[in-house]
Amino acid sequence: DNKDAVAKLRVDERQGAAWEKESPQQMYEFSAEDHRIYASIAADKKTGQVQYASLQLNTDQKAQPAKVAKDRAFATARNFLEKYASPSTTLLEWTDFTYKESELPAWVDKSKLPEGFTEHQPREYNFFFYETYEGIPIMDRTYHISVDNQTGNITSFSLATPKDKLDLPDSKNIITKDQALEAFLKNKSPKLQYVWPQYFDQRAPAPILVYAWDYSEGFGYVDALTGEYIIVPSDWDEE
Known part of the structure; x- marks a missing residue:
């Protein structure tokens, strides 16, 4: 359960990079004493609004069949966005991103791959949303939400920073x-x-x-x- 995992976290001391001083975001990192649980948060320095958060549970469990249907996970992500998306957002387009295990080249010796490599596959559904204008995605205004396919809980999210309405070029007179x-x-x-x-x-x-x-x-x-x-x-x- 995510609540139990979060309760075990402690703040990590970190030396921020030079560029972070100029960044509009403040980063925070957390971990459990046994280092099997990690979390990170990015918040707007001026408003305190959390714009990114991630919770990572490192377990030895092998990949399990999904217990939560994708449409249910999508509903969770959509409901989250309806509450926390930027007030300036009017239309969002969903991009389906599904992890597919690629077939290895014939010359790869599977017995020599890193231990556990083929056993630990992503256990989240990843949903990407773009703000759109006249049906065209605005690429720097994106939202990403990950939902655990075992519990149905949100494990990470990234929100577009609230911005003023853009004056975008007209798409009528464009080349083919x-x-x-x-x-x-x-x-x-x-x-x-x-x-x-x-x-x-x-x-x-x-x-x-x-x-x-x-x-x-x-x-x-x-x-x-x-x-x-x-x-x-x-x-x-x-x-």
Whole structure:
């Protein structure tokens, strides 16, 4: 039970990073004496509003079939949002995110994988919601809620910071998807690369030749109004 777990928590002493001093959020971390329960909270420094919280229970139990149906978990997440979403929120779009166990490559020796790797799978339903305008998601206004599939309790949430109403561009006079794709490929064509696949400490028998995107110059996008390709430089080399 989450209440029993929370009762065992104590505040952790932490040395905040330099960037946290400028952040509008204050971070708090908690753990149980046996370090099997962790929690973290982020609150707005000015208002005290909790904008993120997470509770993690580290157990030795193997993954169990879900006891709580997904639609019931979704109802829990939806009811939570109806109460705590930003007052400026009018429309939300739900994005389904379901964990699917991927099939391992044929060259992976399962007996050499880390102990317990295949036994401990996520035990939460994850629900993502986006604020929308004219049916278009606003990507920096997102909500994430995790619901335990064994208990039906919320184990973590992240709320979009309350903001004023945005003056968003009109989506009527935009280029088509085909025009955007043409502009993208004109500026960002796939590049031939030799890749040697690796899974944990195991490698494929030999390298393979693939076409893949080259992001060495940064990531890019196509302006839907002008059709211009815009590069966002990477900051990998920054200190």
